[in-house]
Amino acid sequence: MFTGIVEGTGVVRDVRSGRESVRLRIEAGCDIGGTGMGDSIAVSGVCLTVTEIDGRTFEADVTVETIARTTLGRLRPGDRVNLERPVAVGDRLGGHVVQGHVDAVAHVVRLDPQGDAWWLEIDAPAAVARYIVEKGSVAVDGVSLTVSARSGTRFTACLIPHTCAVTTLGALGPGAPVNLEADILAKYVEHLLAPYTEVER
Secondary structure, X not given: OEOOOOOEEEEEEEEEEOOOEEEEEEEEOOOOOOOOOOOEXXXXXXXXXXXXXXXXXXXXXXXXXXHHHOOHHHOOOOOEEEEEOOOOOOOOXXXXXXXXXXXXXXXXXXXXXXXXXEEEEEEOOHHHHOOXXXXXXXEEOOEEEEEEEEEOOEEEEEEOHHHHXXXXXXXXXXXXXXXXXXXXXXXXXXXXXXXXXHHHO
């Protein structure tokens, strides 16, 4: 489990394609101490298993399902990614509960400066947008954001300078694809209420 408080970024050093998977080699630009083989690490919001590690450089496999649902299959050497180690029991939950199980790829509409902040607008697939509510939480490329407003399938969030500096979000442009994970609590509530709402229909 993660909290969407990205620890820093890494750089993709190598991408090796297999029959139905891709192996990424990533050099972390932040501390990933304590991470070992078999551990989880969130790469731009996607929970991956570390298969090899040497200092700050690690490798992880991306399966066909992950390639289909996320942006990781589009990565190339030199691309930057957001990194977060799993939360430890007893740590502060600074963001919200993030599983690293991406729901879909969304696309950036705009990223506009306003004073010291940046306003990020994203167009989400309808199947995911229904879980996004004003003042609720959403993970964009693994970054926990508070939804400022929502209209239809689009929502906006305000980025502080720190977020733009330590994550990849500050470099996004119109049309850029991003990994989107809705709040798991909304999905559980929908699932639990489904039998009752179906009866009413």
